[in-house]
Amino acid sequence: MLVMKGIVKQFPGVRALDGVDLDVRAGEVHCLLGQNGAGKSTLIKVLAGVHQPDEGTISFNGAEVRPGSPIDAIKLGFATIYQELDLVDGLSVAENIFLGHEHARLGFVNRAAGRRAAREVLERLGHPEIRPATEVGRLSPAAKQVVSMARALSHEAKLIIMDEPSAALAHDEVSNLFRIIRELTAQGVAVVYISHRLEEIREIGDRVTVLKDGRTVAVGLPARDTPTTQIVSLMTGRNVEYVFPPRGGREFGEEVLRVENLSSPGVFKDVSFSVRAGEIVGLAGLVGSGRSEILEAVYGARPHTGRVLLDGRQVRRGVVGTVRSGMGLAPEERKAQALLLDQSVTANITLGTLPGFARFGWIDRKRERDEAKRLSEMLDIRPPDPERPIRTLSGGNQQKAVLARWLLGGRKLLLLDEPTRGVDVGARAELYAVIHDLAKQGIGVLLVSSEVPEVLGLADRVLVLREGAVIHEGEATELDEHRVLDMIMNGRAA
Ligand SMILES: Nc1ncnc2c1ncn2[C@@H]1O[C@H](COP(=O)(O)OP(=O)(O)OP(=O)(O)O)[C@@H](O)[C@H]1O
Ligand SMILES: [Mg+2]
Secondary structure: OEEEEEEEEEEOOEEEEEEEEEEEOOOOEEEEEOOOOOOHHHHHHHHOOOOOOOEEEEEEOOEEEOOOOHHHHHHHOEEEEOOOOOOOOOOEHHHHHOOOOHHHHOHHHHHHHHHHHHHHHHHHOOOOOOOOOOEHHHOOHHHHHHHHHHHHHHOOOOEEEEEOHHHHOOHHHHHHHHHHHHHHHHOOOEEEEEOOOHHHHHHHOOEEEEEEOOEEEEEEEEOOOOOHHHHHHHHHOOOOOOOOOOOOOOOOOOEEEEEEEEEEOOOEEEEEEEEEOOOEEEEEOOOOOOHHHHHHHHHOOOOOEEEEEEOOEEOOOOHHHHHHOOEEEEOOOHHHHHOOOOOEHHHHHHOOOOHHHEEOOEEOHHHHHHHHHHHHHHOOOOOOOOOOEHHHOOHHHHHHHHHHHHHOOOOOEEEEEOOOOOOOHHHHHHHHHHHHHHHHOOOEEEEEOOOHHHHHHHOOEEEEEEOOEEEEEEEHHHOOHHHHHHHHHHOOOO
């Protein structure tokens, strides 16, 4: 159905695509894999008419095509769900879904028809609770993803390109996404699927193309029959052991965080726990179980009742107070909440003054910069140019930079929400090691992740959440993935 040949795309100083080939068949799920910065998003933006290639050809159903703009691409029957969601926060769900479409063009007279059509698509996606009239800015990241998907479906596309669609989704929502993908492919629609979660590739993928440094290193491998180790070594050029650092070598100190009877009506209730210095505590649960909201409340960014004590002292409400008292929150929706896109990588990492770098009231800028550099090397942020505007980094590398900011010294407690989202398999291991190192230095860590193996592999103690309540608390070593999933999905006690 689609053949891309010898695609080259040069950005100032970076050859993002250096002769990429891709062929996609009707009715298949074609997975595009590669490390952060390999060129995946750039390649699909060429298809989507966002970037014009410098060289190479694209043919679609046998005819050569040149999508010169996003509208061209849509007319050809290509729909794209971008890694960075491109919804308009101030518009309603329905308006976003039909942006640039018939219903929208006919204006307010047809608002009712637009909403009806939007409701149909949302129902088909299994999300009748998302209301067409709601302003998109008020939705959760997962719900935004669904809206983005609804928009792609509303185009009646023949080729749907999904750039890390599952990154914002929880376990049950991923199954729903896969159900929709299967329906689409059964109708002959082709799907290009990008993800850093290799288990997903096996479950949904038919064939796999691997990119490395802007080149195709493997074309159309069978998704289910290619060993993960082979895929990983194609992606990274080395054998990565996808493992967590050993648990030993850390001592737990005094309690850094104590949370007592934390409640927020309709979101979570009566949550109590503590985190000791050097300890990693994980929160497992579905999207909507209150995980991220608990982190926000601890951080002082969400109204609640109950008490939060840092080093035995009650934390004042309001983020400024909590930052000063030594807490850092790496939020879930990092790009929207936390990036200065036009500033350099260093500026983004060192954003916000940290107590650890202040001496006699002055910030030690050099030390701060050196530390930023050390962290970007450790996390392998690419390209290794700290002065580059962060806008020009790939999605995963931006994620790493924002995380680096929170990992930069001088805190007592780190709240990490989905720290590995969008980060490739190679860099994950580095990130795990950095988190362990921080804990070793006596920092307390509170971690939220949708990936149960990550919570179990990284945390010392795990709290399992369901519908805003803690239904289990225990040592990570005494749990396994199956049991945790059973608890979070079915509410079954351990
Ligand atoms: N607008 C741009 N200007 C300059 N360089 C860019 C631009 N967009 C991407 N790049 C560079 O092109 C390369 C490929 O980036 P791309 O976003 O395609 O990677 P990716 O494979 O999607 O990675 P990730 O898994 O992190 O999303 C990177 O080196 C990136 O820094
Ligand atoms: Mg990308």
